[in-house]
Amino acid sequence: MATSLVLDASSQAPLHRQLYEALRASIVAGRLSPGTRLLSTRALAEQLDLSRNTVMNAYTQLLAEGYLVGQLGSGTYVARELPERRPAQRALIRPPSKGASPPPISKRGTTMAAAHAGLSATLGLIQSGMAFRLGTPSVDAFPSELWGRLLHRRWQRSWREVLSHQDPRGYLPLRQALADYLATSRGVRCGPEQVLIVNGSQQAISMVAQVLLDPGDAVWVEDPGYIVAQGVLKAAGATLVHVPVDEEGLNVEAAIRLSPNARLATVTPSSQFPLGITLSHRRRLELLQWAERSNAWVFEDDYDSEYRYVGRPLACLQGLTPDARVLYTGTFSKVLTPNLRLGYLVVPEALVETFVAARIFSDFQSAPLEQAVLTDFITEGHFSRHVRRMRTLYAERQALLVEEARRELAGLIDIGPADTGMHLLGWLPPEMDDRTAAERAAAAGISAPPLSAFRGQSSGRGALLLGYAAVPERDISEGVRRLAQALR
Template sequence: MQAWLVHPAYAALPLHARIQRAVRQLIVDGALGPGRPLPASRALARSLGVSRDTVEAAYCQLHAEGFIDRRVGSGSFVAEVKAFSAAQKVPPRDALQRHKEPSLSKRGAAMSRSGGVREQLVPRPFAPGVPETRSFPLSLWERLERQVLKETGTQALLHGDPQGAEPLRRAIADYVNLERGAHASADRVLVLTSSQQAMALCANMLLDPGDRIFIEDPVYYGARKAFDAAGLECVPIPVDHQGITVERILSQPHKAKAVFLTPSHQFPTGATLALDRRLSLIEWAGKHQTWIIEDDYDSEFHYAGKPTACMQGLDPHDRTIYIGTFTKSLFPGLRIAYVVLPPQLVKPMTVARTLLDGHTASIAQLTLARFMDGGHFGAYVRTMRGVYCERLDALVGLVRTHLSAFVEPRIPIGGLQMPCVLTCGLPECTAIDAARRVGVELLGLSALHASGAGEAGFLMGFAAYTPIELDVAVRKLAGALKAATNP
């Protein structure tokens, strides 16, 4: 028991709590069996060098929890709890941790096997999908946040509207209508914490386990994992230079209940879905009462003219769910995304959202609403669009100079990353491992192809890294690939 009093892990606990936990553990381990007398509080206090009141406090807590019985005139005894008898002793914590196969539901097992969607806490080149955060106008954001707190007071500390703060929903609706050609209103917007949450909601609310969903091939890994975790059967449809090949869907119209798309800037190829294909999919969804899940993840950053309008604004049948996020346009730590829903889905989706996390943080929502209403969001996006365009140009030049013997760049017209196809015969996994050993992060392309027919290569994120940082990283990568090619 003395060990508990000096153990560094319990240093923050008061003495009586340390004694109480030590005695409780001896009972749980079976070292103190049912009915066994405990030392008198005075004797134990003398032995441990603490006050009698400290021991009394520990015994009182053990009695309240049912671990010991206290009998007036007789002393304290281990309670008659069969669960902690020697024959039924609880295994040590280390033994519990050694079990490799926990008892999970089918859905839980699928989620665990997927590995989840994890982002680097401190991204390094060339982690894709990461925006520049070092130049974000924090002082402006802090000033707007102070204004929110001054006007709302403690009201902002309470539970918020599960659908989202009305000022932010209104600002989002105005933005997507003006900039993305959407057909939205504040009452059709649901504010969430991430686009990943939006995809999980769609998968679980619109389809049943075993239902089929058409997905792009290649496809965004987070979407595939969300659909797999929901028990859906993903049907891959090839992507060409005009986006998803709609003919494959139209030839088997009843094979799936939904389709997932990144039509404005396909991930990872960068293709834009052609207008005639968009209209064909919209008619297919209206005719067969299927759903279109449109992920518009980075359309703010388009470097060659204006981006194509979203599909949701073209859909007269209200079969399109439009997903947007501020993770890439502002910063990942904001944790605010949104969906523009058909009217009939607003209530059920909002109810379902309350079962996940209740609502998005109110202070951040209201601050973002002011940021958008004040014109700061548009100005910031325009500034960063120029910055990212310069960084893309820098990366293209560096790749052509230092990596031309290994890869062929596929220069995108937008987004935060550039696909590169391996041309040197080096296996993709070998290239990625070689890069990681020199501190360079690459996302392989082949794993994004559900059909397994994709070209070997990788994505190179550029938005979060300065031209100097890109130059250093490209040179490291060139050295790593050269070493891997000629071991």
Template sequence: MPKTETFQDLVLGERKTHQELWRWLYTELRSAILDGRLKAGTRLPSTRNLADQYGLSRGTVVAAFDQLREEGYVSSELSAGTFVASAPAAKEDTVPKWKVAGKTTSRATLGRHTKGLFNPSFVLPSSRSIGMAFRSYEPAIDLFPVDLWARVAARVYRNAPRSLYGQGDPAGYQPLRRAIAEYVGRSRGVKCIPEQVVVTSGAQQALDLLARLLLDAGDEVWMEDPGYPGASQAFHAAGAKVIPVPIDSEGLQVGKGIELGPRARVAYVTPANQFPLGTVMSAKRRVELLAWAVRSGAWIIEDEYDAEYRYFGKPLASLHSVDASGSVLYVGTFTKMLFNALRLGFVVLPERLVETFERARSVVDRHPATLEQAVLAEFITEGHFGNHVRKMRQVYAERLHSLTEAASGRLAENLEVEAAAAGMRTIAWIKPKLSDRVVAERAARFGLEVVPISTFTAQYKQKPALMLGFAGCNANEINRGVEVLEKVFRTIGQ
């Protein structure tokens, strides 16, 4: 090892508050070695001299040198001293073009299949406020019974056996699986036993896992168009070929799906409240879809994210409730029903898929948070969840009425706001010949959150429209939002 370099005084960075002295010195010396200020072969001063030079104790310097030696940055020779470790030096003519001023930039890239995969509009902003018009993804957080939830949580945490602090079941906490099975059986007609329920970190994780398990690269998947982007992105990520299938007044056009994707292995549908149009799949289409699945050996993923909130007519049974073949995989979530931060959802599976899904669930993140599951299980079994849903159904109906009333008075010339039959958001059709994206962008300048319907279309164009959420904002905020939209239309073109 050449030892021609001499140690120069180093300008050391400022020590961070509460940072140990030896770790500070070690970090500064390591940085000097990595960025070339201390070159390979440089002899370092003795620990005593370095301690005197920087006003440190000798023990502090010894500890820093020991760490550098352990990690291979320096080496020591008996009676010779401590030296910066050597590294192969590159010849000038072999230095790559991407090496600039002694520093290198990684050339590692993403996999080719990720190009153009993710839709930036699908990434929701973190909540710095709640209750703003017209967020389509936010329930009435202002009305969630926080004190009640806190009391249940405190009791669960206080009385939980120590086993709940250990490794959890990848399929979920058994009492919660039992509570979910009983609830969806009673409210949605889903016939299942607790062992068929697997708890996930929200509906999105359920869709992601189903896509990985059911599909091989190149497999065809029917996707509602317009439709939920989280589902299409999960299918794309699995390497599937997504086949957009148009929606009409009866829901997914099954015949068109057969024509466009005859070899499809999966169909994704939101039959109770189509996302984003709000269409209800007719009984005829449901029969056609189930018959196709049995005939083709295909799966149907039924996503019921907010079907509990229905304002007109009788409650609709789930597609799963009329499936005698075991073709329907039922996905649900508590995020929309309770609050966004509760990242808990579930999927109801045929028994033959449960073990495989559990293993896949374990690979992703081992298991869902057990203590949160225990709190939710108690919240459901004690009747609080059902009470909250019933209360919110009434509140959301009133907020929807506030929106349609305010819009009919101030936006009649520009928007036709539908009185949604179900869910937490509605469609507002734009009457003037304007792009819905232009309207949404202008609204954003005024601090208003609206979503253009065109962001959910893949192939089949819709009339320009906005998706307006009404569940998370009270009547005053709804009126403010309508006033802002009125201003938006008045200023477009100016």
């Protein structure tokens, strides 16, 4: 395998980046055919006279993008279906053949299948291509060597504790560390007993739906908004009430007119997805007052609040007033890596026992070893340093994307900087359909999903969502040029 991998020690490009590109080119060209087993990271590092971390970083990037797949205890293989060859609008659930009786499934199963069918085209566009994939942190900047040392140390010192039975709420030192961090950085009012460790924000919203909603209950959702969370709510039998978002965020007055007796409101107040708007203080108070008055709840998804480039991160909804009727969630998928399936859910004291029961009946607990390593990562200060580094890196990548877009995409896309987040909106001319533009971009190997795919009842000017956090600088420049060619 190594004979086709030519690296240039004099190049300014990092060696892990060169190795990634060489492997990707061999896979795309077919020199490494689907299903081929790659050398182990140690063996390839010895062949190429590289550090093992260099090889691991390249493999990690290819795994995250779908060019490689790992099989536990077997090795790493070239994916049998590459990202470039995936149809953008493929349904993952095959329709039954003609004459075949449909399998007997529940109403909830039917609802889930229908919700997924509506997501498949958009998810295909998000996953295709390299630039400008959405909602993904920089895997190449993940502190893999440090994480490996912490992992090894934890295993050496406390493997018995790690393998023993754990509290379904999660590893107590991690919950304590999170309660302290959230209090100082986000203004969250909670103790460790109110923190539940979950497998990401999707599990958090799923548990909230199970505990707080009955089939048919109305739920306010932002429009445009996060369609994956909306799919979870649909699967739980909720009735979605699409509430318009304006320059102040979720329009609470409009929501009350549409459905005053809703049981739940789901919001992304720190950086509204996908528009990036911050919910105004006035709207925040209106939302909390409505929840108190209506005996309803607010689900606050603080998915990327760490990435605010102007001023300090804003205080969260949950901490604005004592005893706020708010359930607060965050995830490490946007800060560290999507494959670290760890997040947290902060619940009011009165609901702790009920949510612990829901956690037990869900999957009991998250991976204890990862929880223990994450605890060390936070308490030893690595997490705060990593966030500061990523904030600087992402601000630089955002600025480059704006600069390149203004030079190469003038007249095709209107784009400007944002104070928060990991993506920018590229606004299209009024006469250009954003779904058509997204499909053209996907055909050119560019991931740029359309804003209209995240709309429910609302309408408006079309735009493309351009993620920059996971895209190295040279790929931003190349991606902009390819996107310009596709749109022209």
